[in-house]
Amino acid sequence: MRIGLFVPCFIDAFYPDVGIATLELLERFHCKVDYPFDQTCCGQPMVNSGCHAEARATEALFVKNFAQYDVIVAPSGSCVHQIRDNLTAVEQTPDVKHVRENTLELVEFLHDVLEVDAFPWARFEHRVGYHDSCNTLRNLGHGKPSELHGEPFSKPRALLEKVAGIELVQIDRPDECCGFGGTFSVTEPEVSAQMGRDKIADHGRNGAEYIVSADSSCLMHQSGCAARIGAPIKFKHIAEILNGASQ
Amino acid sequence: MSGNEPNPAATLQRATPEAQPRPAKAADGKRVDHARSAKQFLNAPEHAKSHDTRVWAMRTKRDKQAHTIEEWEELRELASQIKTHTLAHLDTYLEQFEANAKANGIHVHWAADGAEHNRIVHEIFTEHGVKRVIKAKSMLMEECGFRHYMDSVGIEIVETDLGERIQQLDGEDPSHIVVPPVHKMRSDVARLFAEQLGSDPDNDDAHYLAGAQRDATRPLILDADAGMTGANFAVAETGGFVVCTNEGNADLSANVPNLHVASIGIEKLVPRVEDMGVFIRLLSRSALGSPITQYTSHFRAPKQGGEMHIVLVDNGRSKRLGMEKFWSSLKCIRCGACMNTCPVYRRSGGLSYGATYAGPLGLILNPTFDAHRYSNLPFASTLNGSCTNVCPVKINIHEQIFGWRQVLAENGHLPWTKKTALSAAGKVLASPKGYRVAIKTTNSALKHLPRWALYNRMNAWGEGREMPSPPDNGTFHDWYRRNRLKNQAKTPNEGDSQ
Ligand code: SF4
Numbered sequence: 001m002r003i004g005l006f007v008p009c010f011i012d013a014f015y016p017d018v019g020i021a022t023l024e025l026l027e028r029f030h031c032k033v034d035y036p037f038d039q040t041c042c043g044q045p046m047v048n049s050g051c052h053a054e055a056r057a058t059e060a061l062f063v064k065n066f067a068q069y070d071v072i073v074a075p076s077g078s079c080v081h082q083i084r085d086n087l088t089a090v091e092q093t094p095d096v097k098h099v100r101e102n103t104l105e106l107v108e109f110l111h112d113v114l115e116v117d118a119f120p121w122a123r124f125e126h127r128v129g130y131h132d133s134c135n136t137l138r139n140l141g142h143g144k145p146s147e148l149h150g151e152p153f154s155k156p157r158a159l160l161e162k163v164a165g166i167e168l169v170q171i172d173r174p175d176e177c178c179g180f181g182g183t184f185s186v187t188e189p190e191v192s193a194q195m196g197r198d199k200i201a202d203h204g205r206n207g208a209e210y211i212v213s214a215d216s217s218c219l220m221h222q223s224g225c226a227a228r229i230g231a232p233i234k235f236k237h238i239a240e241i242l243n244g245a246s247q
Numbered sequence: 248m249s250g251n252e253p254n255p256a257a258t259l260q261r262a263t264p265e266a267q268p269r270p271a272k273a274a275d276g277k278r279v280d281h282a283r284s285a286k287q288f289l290n291a292p293e294h295a296k297s298h299d300t301r302v303w304a305m306r307t308k309r310d311k312q313a314h315t316i317e318e319w320e321e322l323r324e325l326a327s328q329i330k331t332h333t334l335a336h337l338d339t340y341l342e343q344f345e346a347n348a349k350a351n352g353i354h355v356h357w358a359a360d361g362a363e364h365n366r367i368v369h370e371i372f373t374e375h376g377v378k379r380v381i382k383a384k385s386m387l388m389e390e391c392g393f394r395h396y397m398d399s400v401g402i403e404i405v406e407t408d409l410g411e412r413i414q415q416l417d418g419e420d421p422s423h424i425v426v427p428p429v430h431k432m433r434s435d436v437a438r439l440f441a442e443q444l445g446s447d448p449d450n451d452d453a454h455y456l457a458g459a460q461r462d463a464t465r466p467l468i469l470d471a472d473a474g475m476t477g478a479n480f481a482v483a484e485t486g487g488f489v490v491c492t493n494e495g496n497a498d499l500s501a502n503v504p505n506l507h508v509a510s511i512g513i514e515k516l517v518p519r520v521e522d523m524g525v526f527i528r529l530l531s532r533s534a535l536g537s538p539i540t541q542y543t544s545h546f547r548a549p550k551q552g553g554e555m556h557i558v559l560v561d562n563g564r565s566k567r568l569g570m571e572k573f574w575s576s577l578k579c580i581r582c583g584a585c586m587n588t589c590p591v592y593r594r595s596g597g598l599s600y601g602a603t604y605a606g607p608l609g610l611i612l613n614p615t616f617d618a619h620r621y622s623n624l625p626f627a628s629t630l631n632g633s634c635t636n637v638c639p640v641k642i643n644i645h646e647q648i649f650g651w652r653q654v655l656a657e658n659g660h661l662p663w664t665k666k667t668a669l670s671a672a673g674k675v676l677a678s679p680k681g682y683r684v685a686i687k688t689t690n691s692a693l694k695h696l697p698r699w700a701l702y703n704r705m706n707a708w709g710e711g712r713e714m715p716s717p718p719d720n721g722t723f724h725d726w727y728r729r730n731r732l733k734n735q736a737k738t739p740n741e742g743d744s745q
Pocket of ligand 1: 533578579580581582583584585586608634637638639640641642644
């Protein structure tokens with residue numbers, strides 16, 4: 001199985017450690033991973049704003065970079081949702097279909113494909129509040145959203161529970177959106193920041209030292225809100241913890 | 248930061264309660280600016296907090312009720328299918344409904360739009376010499392601008408729903424389709440009633456306030472000349488209709504005077520009485536988290552010696568029925584669950600939408616009435632999808648919000664600056680070389696990158712948030728080149744493909 005690693009543009013620029021942790025983690029499980037050098041973005045910034053035509057060339061470039069891989073893995077739920085469900089500005093050739101059907105978010109890949117049952121190298125002795133990003137939860141099916149009837153499950157929590165020393169805390173509004181929402185964060189800055197502050201407060205109230213998520217974009221927004229008000233909470237991408245980060 | 252220190256003034260007892268935020272309405276022909284009104288709402292922190300808490304409590308109660316019903320998801324599916332089926336055969340069911348209603352002695356009228364609805368009702372009132380009307384809450388009548396119309400022709404309208412009466416006395420539109428004054432605090436109501444009804448301004452006890460209103464309104468109700476209701480459901484098989492209220496005020500409106508006029512949107516049809524079992528189980532649980540509304544009133548014929556009229560209103564509905572991506576919004580049973588779960592609605596208040604319908608439902612309905620005026624609304628969402636999950640008739644609300652963005656962009660309704668920025672972003676992101684240059688031509692990635700990485704004016708990001716700091720050792724791309732390609736003879740030449 002040849003794996004293409006997609007490191008979304010803002011992770012490339014701001015959170016290289018998330019990309020590194022993802023790559024190393026996959027390699028620990030003996031995956032053969034390539035990083036196509038000409039990759040940029042999945043097209044989400046444009047599509048999120050309704051500008052599909054403007055995303056066409058970016059989408060085409062994405063497909064060109066990744067069509068040769070059996071599986072494409074990315075540490076970002078919202079980008080995976082864009083690729084899988086909304087990469088429609090380009091003509092739907094067999095390559096495009098292949099890419100769309102075989103792009104997986106990291107947690108899904110570890111949980112559903114590799115069926116990982118242990119992270120022997122990982123130890124994280126902290127109280128952690130897990131942030132279900134809306135895209136991973138409701139669009140990719142990481143877990144059961146609180147609105148729906150049915151048996152609760154959570155793939156990311158199932159993985160984190162295998163990390164030694166970790167303590168997962170419950171929050172009051174478990175799957176309330178944190179307010180990032182892509183372009184929403186700049187078109188509706190006040191509502192967005194208020195939602196971010198409310199989210200951080202919920203985690204803080206319930207004793208979390210860290211907020212952990214599979215979406216760096218939510219973490220970027222929340223950490224920006226926390227820094228502005230001086231909230232003492234820390235942020236980590238799930239890949240870093242699973243790869244053995246201790247703090 | 249200085250802004251974090253507790254403000255000593257805030258800890259003192261407030262001399263006067265915080266004033267109720269009142270977002271300005273967009274002028275005729277202007278775009279509603281949701282973000283601006285939302286900011287105004289958030290600038291009244293006590294109101295904003297109380298709104299979020301109250302509305303979230305409804306969502307929590309809804310979850311509890313829904314989760315006690317084993318077959319909840321099947322019920323939603325069934326409701327969705329019944330509505331889909333009805334809408335697919337709407338013409339037939341409407342004819343059937345009309346024939347049966349007429350056979351029961353009801354007068355049936357058809358209105359193509361809001362103006363025609365108002366005209367028809369006005370004619371009926373003129374014939375009967377009506378001076379005062381008592382009216383149960385109806386979003387359709389809001390849609391038609393009915394109250395304003397009646398105002399202009401000098402017919403007095405008295406709302407019988409307490410929440411709607413509060414809004415009427417305050418000269419405001421409802422901010423929630425089920426709880427019209429949910430954005431108000433008790434202190435606002437106390438002040439309003441003191442001004443309008445002469446009650447004690449310092450007493451904001453809910454029972455006292457409700458009593459004061461009842462005493463003031465009851466005489467008006469008792470000598471009204473006509474009563475109006477909407478309908479939650481209209482049953483084709485019987486020609487009857489159903490109104491659900493918690494105060495029994497639809498029964499008052501319908502039964503006190505001899506003349507009853509019901510305004511019914513053509514999408515309210517269900518085929519059979521039997522179907523009501525499905526919808527009644529879903530409606531109140533979804534809306535307020537109560538097992539059933541206090542009053543589920545079935546109307547089928549005029550009362551003895553009375554007269555009953557039904558006005559079936561289209562007002563854009565048949566046009567929406569023809570919209571491939573958006574027709575299923577007609578399945579809506581107006582429970583308000585999508586508003587209660589919506590984190591944006593809870594933070595911004597219903598009046599910030601500047602439209603008849605607020606919240607997620609409003610984002611997908613309002614643009615069908617006026618695409619330009621409401622072109623900002625589909626962007627007042629994080630697309631989190633919770634609305635879709637709570638919707639009892641399974642409307643794919645967040646997908647329609649997403650769909651509207653595309654339609655609006657393609658029809659030239661995006662602001663020019665936004666369109667230009669995104670077009671530029673699309674060009675940079677489609678070019679590996681351009682993308683790398685954008686990061687590298689400056690020492691600080693922050694200077695250039697955010698324009699396309701965050702899509703828009705960065706000052707908006709910075710209003711409530713810090714920017715991420717650029718990593719010390721460069722991008723992931725740099726790291727990969729340093730650490731993984733160092734032994735390779737030839738390094739890939741990024742940008743080759745451009
Ligand atoms: S769209 Fe669905 S959830 Fe929202 S008011 Fe209508 S029926 Fe209720």
